[in-house]
Amino acid sequence: MTILSTEVNHVATPISFVPLLKICDLEALFRVDKRTIKRWCKRGQLPQPVRIGGTNRWRLQDIEEALDMQP
Secondary structure, X not given: OOOOEEEEOOEEEEOOOOOEEOHHHHHHHHOOXXXXXXXXXXXXXXXXXXXXXXXXXXXXXXXXXXXXXXX
């Protein structure tokens, strides 16, 4: 029995995990304060966070896509 896999057509496929970023990760990445991150989210410049266990997390892919769309 494999714990971290899903079965599709009786073939074990590994589960891929999506990296999630905390607000401190975004602060370090952009070199801004958390208030700026929150303001950018409200303005739509960054994607809205995913709420997990009462904390905000951002999908790495969503942040990368937002950066690609910046002029």
